[in-house]
Amino acid sequence: MIPSVDRIFRQALPLILATLALLARPAAAGELRVTLDGEAGVRSDSNYGQVEQAGEDVENRELGRAGLNLNLSWNQLDRWQIALGYSPSYERSLDDAELSGTAHRLDLAVRGDLTRLLSLQARGRLLSSPNLDLYQPVVAGEPMAVPRRGDQLLYNMDVSLNHELTRRLSIVGGAQASQRRFDDPALFDSETLGGHLGAAWRWTEEHTFEAMVSTSMFSYENGRETDVRTLNLGYERPLGPNIRLSFDGGAFWVKASDPGRPLLIPDPSDDPADPADLSGSTREDSKTGWRGGIRVSQQLQLFNWDAGYRHDVAPGFGLGRESKVDNGFVGVSTTIGRRLTLGLDGNASRHRELEDDRNDLGTAADARDLEFAAGTARLSWAIFPSIRLSGGYSRIWQSSKVEPFEDLSYDRYFLGLAFKIFSRGEAPRSPEDLEHRGEQTDAAAEPDAQ
Numbered sequence: 001m002i003p004s005v006d007r008i009f010r011q012a013l014p015l016i017l018a019t020l021a022l023l024a025r026p027a028a029a030g031e032l033r034v035t036l037d038g039e040a041g042v043r044s045d046s047n048y049g050q051v052e053q054a055g056e057d058v059e060n061r062e063l064g065r066a067g068l069n070l071n072l073s074w075n076q077l078d079r080w081q082i083a084l085g086y087s088p089s090y091e092r093s094l095d096d097a098e099l100s101g102t103a104h105r106l107d108l109a110v111r112g113d114l115t116r117l118l119s120l121q122a123r124g125r126l127l128s129s130p131n132l133d134l135y136q137p138v139v140a141g142e143p144m145a146v147p148r149r150g151d152q153l154l155y156n157m158d159v160s161l162n163h164e165l166t167r168r169l170s171i172v173g174g175a176q177a178s179q180r181r182f183d184d185p186a187l188f189d190s191e192t193l194g195g196h197l198g199a200a201w202r203w204t205e206e207h208t209f210e211a212m213v214s215t216s217m218f219s220y221e222n223g224r225e226t227d228v229r230t231l232n233l234g235y236e237r238p239l240g241p242n243i244r245l246s247f248d249g250g251a252f253w254v255k256a257s258d259p260g261r262p263l264l265i266p267d268p269s270d271d272p273a274d275p276a277d278l279s280g281s282t283r284e285d286s287k288t289g290w291r292g293g294i295r296v297s298q299q300l301q302l303f304n305w306d307a308g309y310r311h312d313v314a315p316g317f318g319l320g321r322e323s324k325v326d327n328g329f330v331g332v333s334t335t336i337g338r339r340l341t342l343g344l345d346g347n348a349s350r351h352r353e354l355e356d357d358r359n360d361l362g363t364a365a366d367a368r369d370l371e372f373a374a375g376t377a378r379l380s381w382a383i384f385p386s387i388r389l390s391g392g393y394s395r396i397w398q399s400s401k402v403e404p405f406e407d408l409s410y411d412r413y414f415l416g417l418a419f420k421i422f423s424r425g426e427a428p429r430s431p432e433d434l435e436h437r438g439e440q441t442d443a444a445a446e447p448d449a450q
Contacts, residue, residue, distance in 0.1 A: 030076035033425035037069045039089070041390075041416025062094045065416070067103075073428035080112035083431040091130065101130020109431030114161075121174075122159040123431060128152075151183030160196075172212070173197045180315070187318030189221040194228070210234040210248070222320045226256040228313060230291060242299050249292030252313045254322060254354065256285045287354045289313065289324065305332045317351055317370065319402060326350045339382040343392075348373040371399045386420040 043063045067089025074082045085107040093099035109123040129152055160174030175195045182189060194216030201209045211233050218226040234248030293310030307330040316323040326349065333343035351370040378392030391414060398408040 030074050030080070031425065032072065032074050033428040034072040034423065035070075035420065035428060036422040037418050038421050039065070039067045039069060039416055039418045041065050041414060042094070043091075043412065043414040045410060045412050063091050064094055065089055065091045068421075069418070071428045071430070073430075075429075081110070081429070081434055083107075083109045083429050083434050085431060103130060104128045107431045109434040111434045117164045119162045120159070121162065121434070122157070123434070124157040125155070125431075127154045153179070153181040155179045162200075168202045170200045170202075171198075172200055172210075176216070178315075180318070182318050184318075188320030190315045190318075190320075191219045192315055193217050193219075198232075206237050208236045210236070212250075218315045218322055220315075220320045224256060224258045224321055226254060226315075226322045228322070229253045230313075232291065239296075240298075243296070244298075245294075245296050247292070247294035249290070252289055252291050254285075254287045254289075254313060256322060258285075258321075285354075289354070302335045303333075306330070313354070314351075319351070319370075321353070323351045323353055326352075341380040343376075343378045343380075345376045345378070346374070369399075369401045370405055373397045388418045389416075390418065391415040 041064075043065065045063070067087060070084070070086045072084050074080075085105070087105040088102065090102050091100060104127070106124075106126040108125075109121075111119070111121045113119050156176070156178035158174065158176045160172060162170055162172050164170045173196065176192070177194075178192045180190050194214060196212055196214035198210060198212030203209060212231075214230045214232070216228045216230075218224075218228060220226075230250060230252045232248050232250035234246065236244070236246040239245050291312045293308060293312070295306070295308035297306040298304065309326075309328040311324070311326050313322055314325040327347075328349075329345075329347045331343065331345040333341060335341050349372050353369075374394055374396045376392055376394040378390070380388055380390045382388050394412040394414075396408060396410055396412060398405065400407055
């Protein structure tokens with residue numbers, strides 16, 4: 001059961017207030033950029049695939065939405081940069097007053113120089129969603145899936161230190177933690193905690209090689225624990241003034257323990273097993289495999305695109321065990337004139353159980369496959385300098401052999417109006433910008449397309 005939203009944000013509030021207090025210092029201490037926008041809109045999820053599921057006609061579902069978007073960034077002479085995004089929103093069905101909820105998104109990134117040779121980079125993200133699908137179009141380049149009930153809490157934090165030994169060689173180390181909690185009792189909550197250590201070698205100004213080892217522990221609500229260790233080699237270089245290429249590859253080793261669960265489904269003709277007879281049984285698995293990915297992006301003033309693919313081991317989306325994940329994404333956006341922005345985005349992911357002759361339910365190894373794909377066409381039109389109209393269409397498809405997830409195929413339409421409430425300075429930098437080491441982040445850097 002996920003904790004209440006109020007409790008979540010009471011815990012996050014000190015972090016938000018500390019950041020705002022730091023940014024409230026005199027402007028001479030650094031450059032502050034702030035935008036606060038209001039949003040209102042409607043969305044239709046067609047019938048959410050219920051015709052295929054129930055075998056009967058189901059009316060389309062229309063939802064109204066209202067919310068705020070706060071974005072700010074602070075830069076102190078390029079020594080310290082902070083970027084914050086926070087978006088609370090409220091959704092309600094236009095046909096059923098009982099179908100409503102509030103979603104919160106928080107994204108905070110910090111990058112700075114602790115000493116002349118030692119730098120810090122950190123990013124934390126938190127998402128709490130109600131029992132409705134998220135309003136925003138599907139554009140994320142990460143694995144996704146749609147559960148029967150949308151109540152979920154996602155949190156992750158990543159902190160790393162970079163120490164420059166020479167002009168070309170640096171040591172990188174850090175820690176990560178994440179949580180994913182669901183209200184649906186058929187889905188398993190999970191937590192991860194891990195660390196990494198490696199080295200980066202800048203062969204030339206354009207060519208960077210990286211070697212990394214990591215260890216993580218996946219813990220699940222059903223008692224399963226998984227020890228994951230990885231070895232990775234990476235390479236990054238610019239292909240042009242505005243094109244970035246990066247790819248990596250390596251191996252993983254997994255050792256999992258699954259206490260108190262039967263290895264095979266009991267024979268129906270047998271008497272029910274006494275749970276106490278299974279409490280002492282513990283199954284341990286160890287598996288190995290490969291991991292890797294590639295990403296290419298180009299950022300221009302009027303045209304941007306981003307594409308990537310990754311194969312890796314992951315905690316599993318509510319499955320209660322580790323899984324292999326394949327994910328690919330592509331996004332293209334262009335600005336026409338000074339007011340109109342068009343975009344096309346695609347995302348596909350597949351969760352599969354790690355290869356094994358039999359899983360602990362005695363079924364085929366692919367019995368927990370989960371596949372998801374979505375495509376989105378979107379537009380944003382600045383009607384006036386302080387008012388922007390956004391809209392688009394998404395097609396969402398899901399195929400599942402996992403009981404908490406359904407086979408889905410439905411359309412989504414959305415239309416919204418954003419209006420500026422307050423702004424200061426140029427467009428703020430986003431938290432994602434601060435994750436790229438070596439990227440220009442001074443005040444003269446061109447702001448991202450909004």
